Amino acid sequence: MLLIHQLPPKPDYFRVKIWRRLQTIGAIAIKNSVYVLPFNDEAMEDFQWLRREITAGGGEATVCRASFVDGMSDRQMEAFRPLADHGAASERLPGTGKAPMNKRGRTWITRPDVHVDRIASAWLIRRFIDPKARFAFGEPKAGMVRFDRFDGDYTYEGDRCTFETLLKRFGLDKDSGLRAIGEMVHDLDCKDGKFERHETPGFERMIAGVVKRNPKDDARIARGAELLDTLYESFPAAQQRSRSH
Template sequence: MSRNETPEGARWLLLIHQLPAKPAYARVKIWRRLKGLGAVTVKNSVYALPSNAETREDFAWLVKEIAELDGEAFVCEAALVDGISDTEVQALFDSARDEDYAGISAAAREIAGAGATQADLATQVARLRKQLDEIVAIDFFGADGREPAEGLVSGLEAGLHKEGDAVTTTETKAASDPLKGRTWVTRQGVQIDRIASAWLIRRFIDPAARFKFVPGTGYAAQPGELRFDMFEGEFTHRGDRCTFEVLLADAKLDDPALAAIGEIIHDIDLKDGKYGREEAAGIRSLVAGIASSSPDDEQRLERGAVLLDDLYRSFAGKGSK
């Protein structure tokens, strides 16, 4: 999963502030407020947010709070020229959100293994969903950790409703519909899971599949479209499974060679070492090379398909292991 690219000529809001040494709680209060806004430190007492109407209002209120605590603060809008790049600042935001998402993922795994009662589980999952939604709200650039965290929380939520699964829902009806002749939509800047999922779709699910690449958030599917490996997609991370694994299960593709490839994709994409596939490092490097040398998503899919065709033939020829 790739990060959204920072637009050229990005502008940032910088909050520069100073607080008195006492009372001590003032520093903690302002730090928590900055964390809640999703701001990152670019230098001592200098915090940044992407510049837009909402963040300007957020910082304006914070300046008022700092003044009420007998501190000083001002906000400026800046275009970075030298010393630190837009990409480096974006990386600060992504790193902070990935850390937040990692905490959600760890909590979800702990809840899944705790054996809580249904009532306690529902309370814990609701609290975790609220925490995840709060992080998503300040995930300005689409950090990599979002999809795995969302999948784990969604998996817990799905488990709460297993007893009612006998009733056919809109979702299960959609899953049973034909998957042929569709337009398959995914996020721009395809990487390992999306490249492999697109290969699986065209090779084994929908030979006439057409692919469409859109921004990571805010896209509403059109009639005849199916979204994969993207937030709220029909086929995306579920529980601790990557999108490739979800597609394998939903399309009922019982093929040992595809299962082996799914394990490799899982280990690369989720980075949890679940299957310990020794091929993962090499495939990761090859796909990284494809991505770095092919900025066009269609080209990445074409080159990735050649790699995956060879990998599939290799596994099919020796029985998946």
């Protein structure tokens, strides 16, 4: 997979931001404006998100599939890529406006093999947005609410991860406990060190344990919810919410 791009000369932060995204997903520079990943669904999704981000920022980008006649193979490219979860590292197309509040008892669909952002987002959805939510993984069908997907209703917006987007779109971002969790999720998912909360390394290890012990997505969401319930209750905002109900 090739990403061929031309970035606007300004602002500087946008150019740095795109460069960091490319580093995070493990893309290898062939030329200054040409980056390569081994061909697979994950690489396609990563590059498509980046293409739309570059276009939204005033640049130009093209994603294509190519074959090298000689030189680097997919296996060699993989050897240079960092061992990380790349599925949610790139930014998605921003949405706009507040979310409607009539999404009750809906099926919420996301990508399979859930990790920190999708686990935390599923917990947030079921606890604060749609208590009767059902979750599905794979290709969406009509009527499903899509989250943390390239074509998502709720996904990355600006520099916010999906969890942070849900907080903002559903008016939950005034809750300091949820904001704190959002900051941890952001740093683990975006890998940009924006907040650097002292709780984040411990949270990372616990989520890693949930993922390792539970190969099925439904189980990851269920076990992750227990962890996040406990974590949330440790914040004063949760205690105040409990006293007010």
